[in-house]
Amino acid sequence: MNESMIWLVPDLCGTIVNIKNHSLCSGRLSNKCRHDQCCALFHLTDDQINYVLSDIGSDIYLNSCPGSGKTEVIGVKVAYELSHWQSKTSGIAILTFTNSAEDEIRNRTVSYLRHQIQYPHFLGTFTSWLHGYIANPFLNRIVKKLSEESDSILKIVDSSCESEFLNAFKTNYSYGRLGNIPANHFFYDIKSEKYCYCGDKLSTEKEEFKKQCDQGKKHIKADLKATKKKFRERGFFVYEDIECLVDYLLKTHSNIASLIAKRFPFIIIDECQDLSYVQLSILNELHRYGTQIHLVGDLNQAIYGFRSIEPSDTKNFIMQNHFKEMHLIENFRSNQAIVNVSGRIVNRKSYIVGKKEQTTNTPLVALLYNGGKEEKLIQSYQNLLLQESIQFQDCCIIVRNMALKRKLLGVKSDNPNMSPNIIEDFAHFVYLQRNTDVASFQEGLHYLSRAVQQSYFSAEEHESSINLYKPQCVASETWRQILLCIRKALVSSEDTLNLELSWGSWKNALSDSLANAHHKSIGEYHIGKLRNKVKNKKVIATFHQSTNSTQNCNLKIETIHGCKGRGFESVLFVSSAKQSCDSASYWKNWFPQGESETTESTRLAYVAFSRAKQFLAIGIPTPTNSSLDDTDFRLIQNYGFKVYDCSTQSWIEK
Numbered sequence: 001m002n003e004s005m006i007w008l009v010p011d012l013c014g015t016i017v018n019i020k021n022h023s024l025c026s027g028r029l030s031n032k033c034r035h036d037q038c039c040a041l042f043h044l045t046d047d048q049i050n051y052v053l054s055d056i057g058s059d060i061y062l063n064s065c066p067g068s069g070k071t072e073v074i075g076v077k078v079a080y081e082l083s084h085w086q087s088k089t090s091g092i093a094i095l096t097f098t099n100s101a102e103d104e105i106r107n108r109t110v111s112y113l114r115h116q117i118q119y120p121h122f123l124g125t126f127t128s129w130l131h132g133y134i135a136n137p138f139l140n141r142i143v144k145k146l147s148e149e150s151d152s153i154l155k156i157v158d159s160s161c162e163s164e165f166l167n168a169f170k171t172n173y174s175y176g177r178l179g180n181i182p183a184n185h186f187f188y189d190i191k192s193e194k195y196c197y198c199g200d201k202l203s204t205e206k207e208e209f210k211k212q213c214d215q216g217k218k219h220i221k222a223d224l225k226a227t228k229k230k231f232r233e234r235g236f237f238v239y240e241d242i243e244c245l246v247d248y249l250l251k252t253h254s255n256i257a258s259l260i261a262k263r264f265p266f267i268i269i270d271e272c273q274d275l276s277y278v279q280l281s282i283l284n285e286l287h288r289y290g291t292q293i294h295l296v297g298d299l300n301q302a303i304y305g306f307r308s309i310e311p312s313d314t315k316n317f318i319m320q321n322h323f324k325e326m327h328l329i330e331n332f333r334s335n336q337a338i339v340n341v342s343g344r345i346v347n348r349k350s351y352i353v354g355k356k357e358q359t360t361n362t363p364l365v366a367l368l369y370n371g372g373k374e375e376k377l378i379q380s381y382q383n384l385l386l387q388e389s390i391q392f393q394d395c396c397i398i399v400r401n402m403a404l405k406r407k408l409l410g411v412k413s414d415n416p417n418m419s420p421n422i423i424e425d426f427a428h429f430v431y432l433q434r435n436t437d438v439a440s441f442q443e444g445l446h447y448l449s450r451a452v453q454q455s456y457f458s459a460e461e462h463e464s465s466i467n468l469y470k471p472q473c474v475a476s477e478t479w480r481q482i483l484l485c486i487r488k489a490l491v492s493s494e495d496t497l498n499l500e501l502s503w504g505s506w507k508n509a510l511s512d513s514l515a516n517a518h519h520k521s522i523g524e525y526h527i528g529k530l531r532n533k534v535k536n537k538k539v540i541a542t543f544h545q546s547t548n549s550t551q552n553c554n555l556k557i558e559t560i561h562g563c564k565g566r567g568f569e570s571v572l573f574v575s576s577a578k579q580s581c582d583s584a585s586y587w588k589n590w591f592p593q594g595e596s597e598t599t600e601s602t603r604l605a606y607v608a609f610s611r612a613k614q615f616l617a618i619g620i621p622t623p624t625n626s627s628l629d630d631t632d633f634r635l636i637q638n639y640g641f642k643v644y645d646c647s648t649q650s651w652i653e654k
Contacts, residue, residue: 008041008049012080012112041076047328048073052080054294054326056092056266059287061323062296065352066342066610067333067567070296071101074270075108081266082113082121090263091120095129096270101565105270122264126279127239133263134249135242138256142249143232154242155235155472157184158464159198162420163454165461169231173223176208183231186224187240189308190247191277195224196308198240243278250285261289271565272297276309280317287321295323300346301607303560305584305600330355331610333567337363338616341640342609345591346598360388360614366636368628369646371577371621374408378555380646381572381617388615394569396556398608400576400585408557408574422528423503424542425451426510430490431499431543439562445483452486455514455525478521489517499543504535560608570615573608577621587620588632591639630654 044052051062051073064070078094085092094109094117096102102124109123110116117123122133136154157166166182174180178197185199186209197209212220232241250257267283269275272295275283287293295318302311318325329352331339336354341364343352365384369377378397385395399405425447432444449468453460457471470479490496493516495509507530514525534542556568576585583589583601590605592598598606609616618641622628627645628636633654636643643652 008044008052008080012041012076012083044073044076045328045330047326047330048076051326051328052077056081056294057292059292059321059323060294061272061318061325062294062328063325064296064298064328065331066298066301066607067331067356068328069332070328071104071270071565072108073328074105074268074296076112078105078109078117078123078268079112082109082117085121087120089120090265091122093121093129093264093267094123094270095126095267096124097126097274099125101270104565120263126269126275130246130282131242134246134256134260138249138253139242139245141253141256142245154237155461156242156464156466157236157238159184159187159238159240160200161464163462164459169227169234169236171223171227173220175212176205178205178209181209181227183227183236184238186228187238188224188228188244189240189278190244190281191308191313195221198238240278243276243282247278247281247285250282254289257285258289261286261291264291266292266294268294268296270296271301272314273299273302273311274304274309275314275317276307277313280313284317284321293321293323300348300598300603301564303564303600303604303607311598311603329353332356334610334613335360335363337640338609338612338614341616342606344639345602345609346606347592347596356613358614360390362388362642363615364639364641365615365617366641366643367572367617367619367646368622368643368652369619371623373646374574376646377572377574377619378408380644380649381619382555383649384617384644385570385615388570390569390615392554395571396558396563396566396568396611397572397574398558398560398563398611399574400560400604402559404574404576404585405557405559420450420454421531422451422454422526423507423510423530425454426490426527427499427506427539428543429487430497431540433491433497448487448490449483452483455527456482456522458526474521482519482522485519485522486514486517489513492516499540500538502536503530503539503542506539560604563611564607566611567613568611569613570617571608571612572617572619573605574619575621587618588635590618591635593635627652 048069051060054060062070062073064073074094078092081092094105096105106117106123122129131154139154161184162182166184169183170180172180178185178199181197181199186195186197188194189196194213196213197206213224228241231237232245237245250260264286267286269283274297275295283291283293295314299311299314302309302314327350329350331352332355334342334354335356335358337358339352339354362384367377367380369380381397382392385392397408399408429444429448429451432440432447435441445468446465449470450465453462453469453471457474460471460473462469462471467476468479468483470476474482490510490513493509493513495501496506496513498509499506501509507527510527514527555572575587575590576583579586579588584599584604586601589599589601592602620628620636628643633643633652637654644650645652
């Protein structure tokens, strides 16, 4: 028993340490002990206990391998510190990056604390904390002409938004194929000290914009700066604008930086590898004025390169501020074979212990299949799962991007070069009603709210997708009632639900449904026109690939980013078909050859591999009637994978 438990158990449970039968315990955590059928604290490892009891007056980086129970440790740590907290005006900020992660930490903390986290403390996303405690109260110090209405000072606009009101905030100059750009399609990056494009256009247009900005011409910079100034003086921002301005505020107003540091003298950041350069700069300013910081995470799980988030920035922050590094090196999720290959692809130096007992005969498998024959891949994977006695519902197919996910689901990809179409958004909502999963419901609500906003309130200023495009002129409760009213009208009509109709006929059915939607806050609607040459095509053909048979495979299909923080009995990680030296989706780039630095590709593979508990499979597409050459075969074998040919349903030995 770790001697430190002598301090931990009495503080959190209020009982003695040596109670061996948890059913006899009468401490404050006794209900939790009986529910879990074990002592609520004695499951913690020595490394976990050492962090829980670590000094909050020191800066610490808790390097946590996958499956190390870091969420549980954060929950215990927060509960322990709050039980000792004395100040009534300053508190702890526990920050993460997603609502689901926030909920998980809150549940863990409350289970040990036995009451909700209350003022003066804060638990939530980095963005909500930044907006609530710094941006909304203080940005009017540096942004002139902000509205004096407290509920509309900061109005966040999605970077993908193309609503009509944005025409008033476009650049004077045209930027190649992007044309005159609205202010929500670009932001100023403090790391590169240049403007960056963040709209939805293709990479070729983004590169064209970058080249013009790189030329450093004064009139270009002045044009972009003036467009942004006009945008923000009306109270409009993209998320990147807020972070940039907060960073500038703290650097130029030491009194505000000092005030925030006193308000939050201790900050814990969960998933610290997701911190951007500007977020680190904000934390650095608070650190200068006394805030102590604990970073919890794994830099090898940094997979947001498309948002210019680099693990080297966090690493430099840790080194420059002399953080003490602590480790969680026991993986309770995966068996040792999966732990070993996961660590090897990112050249992890420290040895990680896989605590999960291996129950599979073959934990690592590479599945070869002919490109375009994904149904063969899925069938072979399912057969192997049955042989290993693994239930389908406990497994997941992981892909790099939404395009491959849609292909496996039999759903056509959106064309990123096309602007949203109101009629198609309504149809997309109806299409997604066929599925009963939460993700489809949320995606469908996104399409419905955008379509309603564009149909009834196209000229009105509106909020971002997080707030379902709510028009500024409509109260939140009223907006929910409007969406519910129109949803009911759509799903009540057999014609609207019939996506086998042609687009021309379905448009008429849509008009009839909207005419039957009655709510006092909506008036005339405008659904626009169909795209060219689609009038006689079936609606279903726009969304569904009828030739693909993998959609009913009874397996979850997720992107890597969508399954972060989760674990599955088995994972199938599917490679893209196209080979490219810099493609993070292509299997060869998952396996480094030699002692090289980690790349976006190896980190993505690391995250995908480490989701698996017992059985890890990778899907490798090959040309028709072809297989891997000897070099590639040896590469896979060298990493411990057995090779299975999906076309012959047999193992390959060389």
